[in-house]
Amino acid sequence: MADKKLVAATFTPFDSKCEVNLSQIGPYIDYLTKKQGVKSVFVNGTTGESLSLSVAERKMLAKEWCEKANGKMEVIVHVGCMSLKDSQELAKHAVEIKADAIAVMAPFFLKLKTAEALKLYLQEVSSAAPVLPFYYYHIPAITGVHVPARDVIAGIQELIPVFRGVKFSGTDLMDLGQCVSSSPPQWSFLYGVDEQLLAGLAMGADGAVGSTYNYLGCHVNKLIAAFEKHDLDQARKIQFKLQELLGFATNFGFDLGVNKQVMNDVSGLLLGPPRLPVMPCPPTHAQAIAKKYFELFTEC
């Protein structure tokens, strides 16, 4: 197991009526820890369809993850919402359920344009859970908020003493590099673009967080281990296989509905379909992708 952290951004289990299905979370944790060698989860994030859930549903899910993961996995709970009030409520709740950390994305209805506004916003969320380690979740392709992460984190410890790092889901690697080079060593930069993880690691990322690690965790642990041993050829080999899988999946419109069904097919878990506005994946599409998966990746 590498020093660099590997985090799975979890899917939210639904039943066939798209209602939250807590019963799958225990088995999900077993699958991640035992089959994939994943020791950290990022719950209620993009992969978890968080903003498609009500606040009450997000609480239920976060609680179940924290209880079932207790002692087995680290749980980072994403509490980002469109509404500051909702985020504060979720942050408070994260304290109660003993989450290991919280993360917050920029709200993106009325788009803020300055690092100053974003920092004030993040500070307001953190102030509702002042003891919990805090991550900024940088994902400009989803939020449309293109403030560089380096500007967001500059001096942020003055505003958020528990600031701990960034889930960096962006492709601007100069921005990542400048985050890494300007930050205290105890901050973590977890790279969130699975298909180019190796590039993020080269630029100094401290780990990875993504959706494909739900079913590729054990292989990506090997990628990370190879990287840490400076065996770039081996790391690149695994990265290229991951790219080949995603390139193949893209032919089927690789959205969250497809991704979730691939996870169902590969893992045998029953995480159900996605919720609207995401459309369910035609079964044959996921099957073709799962077949490709098994061709590319043998048992770990």
Place this chain on the structure above:
Amino acid sequence: MADKKLVAATFTPFDSKCEVNLSQIGPYIDYLTKKQGVKSVFVNGTTGESLSLSVAERKMLAKEWCEKANGKMEVIVHVGCMSLKDSQELAKHAVEIKADAIAVMAPFFLKLKTAEALKLYLQEVSSAAPVLPFYYYHIPAITGVHVPARDVIAGIQELIPVFRGVKFSGTDLMDLGQCVSSSPPQWSFLYGVDEQLLAGLAMGADGAVGSTYNYLGCHVNKLIAAFEKHDLDQARKIQFKLQELLGFATNFGFDLGVNKQVMNDVSGLLLGPPRLPVMPCPPTHAQAIAKKYFELFTEC
């Protein structure tokens, strides 16, 4: 008063702590009806910072607007959220409080890509309030959902029998034209880009909905009246003054915080500052814009 409808997209009154301030809604209604000649409001929309509010706050606001407006104004309640469940809850509530209609924007966290998915989503919301007239709120610049409105409304009466029209806040006027030319006459297309309203009217829009009508309603009623009398020169004259005001305001970064403070300064109402992530407007900025307003527009 013109046959074509003029709708003010209302601001949400906050107190100095950015908490909802219901006490201003009565005076706000008086101002709109008596000073601006506006007979319809679009509540909890973009101007109302809706997604920056909790579901509970949106209910409080919608209820107060419906009660106080009763008999004086038509109230369209926007119930769009990121989460279908939240939207359904607000739609049900809109029935209880006797709203005149509801409107729903496309959710935009996990972006849908097809008209089919959007129609299914809208149908699910409408099904929670099956008696209420229903508007689709088309605002691609905010949502990033670029499905043409014409594709959304094609055959939508099969899915949503109470479908009534579109708040069309987009600049693709071929799309607007095709909506108009392909729709039954009882549907309404309310154009939502204030600075080019005249263009929307020329293309066949049935009215206007926007934030500047909070303080320019009486002048825009004249624009509409001139248009209906085929006096395009006069209509254009008013449109150009509105553009001049907005062009001037743009020099001060005309975002919702600025817009809201201009309303405060012009109307004398106490609608307070905006809520984060929107930053409050420096007083001198709003004052300069209000000054320009009074230079351009005399008493109605």
Place this chain on the structure above:
Amino acid sequence: MADKKLVAATFTPFDSKCEVNLSQIGPYIDYLTKKQGVKSVFVNGTTGESLSLSVAERKMLAKEWCEKANGKMEVIVHVGCMSLKDSQELAKHAVEIKADAIAVMAPFFLKLKTAEALKLYLQEVSSAAPVLPFYYYHIPAITGVHVPARDVIAGIQELIPVFRGVKFSGTDLMDLGQCVSSSPPQWSFLYGVDEQLLAGLAMGADGAVGSTYNYLGCHVNKLIAAFEKHDLDQARKIQFKLQELLGFATNFGFDLGVNKQVMNDVSGLLLGPPRLPVMPCPPTHAQAIAKKYFELFTEC
């Protein structure tokens, strides 16, 4: 015939080897003047694949158009290039061949970001043909240069005494409105988005320039005439038919190759295929669109 000007943006005739075919220009002029009632052309613009031509080819074409159109049509020659030197050479040549006016788009390789830089650039081109009336060709969707036209034309008569107006091929109608309201009456704003011409006219445009007027000129002359008589219902009816045709064509990927072949099919002229990088249109596609054309539009 309306006071407002209708200008056809001409296709460039090629032979089957994609070499310039001057022999079709005479018949093309006859077709436009006699069948379409079009009295002005915009030569070597976007529709004319200008930047896909060499400087020598553009000269040949401009010369032939000026000679053959002499006394029959007004000829505006587009001399915009990526290279200022090339534009200056074409501007000089336009004087020699007695063009009626020149037009220049913003260069867009190394993108300028300020109105100041664009004005200096335009001034340099005009200085090579200081007697020729000069139009700025505003087409941000092609150039990616998003400087508002109103900023470009502010004070431009100090730099370009022969400045005459703008070919405004953009959808920002507040920008168009502010151009119109801030300009001396002798300047012309020719709207260049065919599918929403009526909106441009409502906002004060002085005419229209576009590719579809090659085969829809006579109908769009009627649209303009109806607009000038304040018969918006009639104008809208024609606009909606134009939109229906373009909407139908869009199903076939309505690019320049398709557009050119539709012109061939409708007019009977032999303008040939487009040049690479534009791909030729599959014949059945253009035929289907031409069929739709004849269904929608009867003889003028």
Place this chain on the structure above:
Amino acid sequence: MADKKLVAATFTPFDSKCEVNLSQIGPYIDYLTKKQGVKSVFVNGTTGESLSLSVAERKMLAKEWCEKANGKMEVIVHVGCMSLKDSQELAKHAVEIKADAIAVMAPFFLKLKTAEALKLYLQEVSSAAPVLPFYYYHIPAITGVHVPARDVIAGIQELIPVFRGVKFSGTDLMDLGQCVSSSPPQWSFLYGVDEQLLAGLAMGADGAVGSTYNYLGCHVNKLIAAFEKHDLDQARKIQFKLQELLGFATNFGFDLGVNKQVMNDVSGLLLGPPRLPVMPCPPTHAQAIAKKYFELFTEC
């Protein structure tokens, strides 16, 4: 000196009237080879303001570079233009002047949308210089042509037997990875985003081409050497300094005019100002950046 190639994308020397100044090319070559340890140049590319030059000027420049570099440096001549004819003429000329290779970007006036069209276009250019090694120059941020490079190069050896590789100036590193993993070993992928070169190398790039290597070549050679020795910490240290310099420069609007003046100030060469539409750099801006340069980078 590393096996991986380092290529400087050269500036075009102008005199004070923005006319081509061939006399600086000899000294420029001496500077690159002796002071920077750079052995390859990419001439008439983006940095060289190529499309701001006439075809005749590009020929003069290419000829001078090839003659003066003969035996000292490899010369890749960029022959991409908006017009296929112009590109073919430059490709033919490149054979005459004994260039080592040519490169071509996608034309971007009438934007092609498919890999098929782009391949046909590139084939037509190569056919004018069928013996010269051929590179595709992938730079979507400039061209707006977002066809993945992997689709462009798939099977391209059937169309262009002399195909040799890609100047990959894009940030989509999955695309780069898939190019690398799907290509024969003799093809080269030269990464063109200087500020994240290390990421490109990690993903398998065979070298680097960029504008900053004009004045940072010797330091980036060390970065590459460190990378090849698997000393990522050292490589990252140099990369971070390059990022710091560019981050600092960005505060001054780091466009080509600024970049060129920094080169003048750092190298002592007299490359002159840029040509319109690029504006010259205020001297104090370049001086501040040059000062930063000398603080960050000591003699090589």
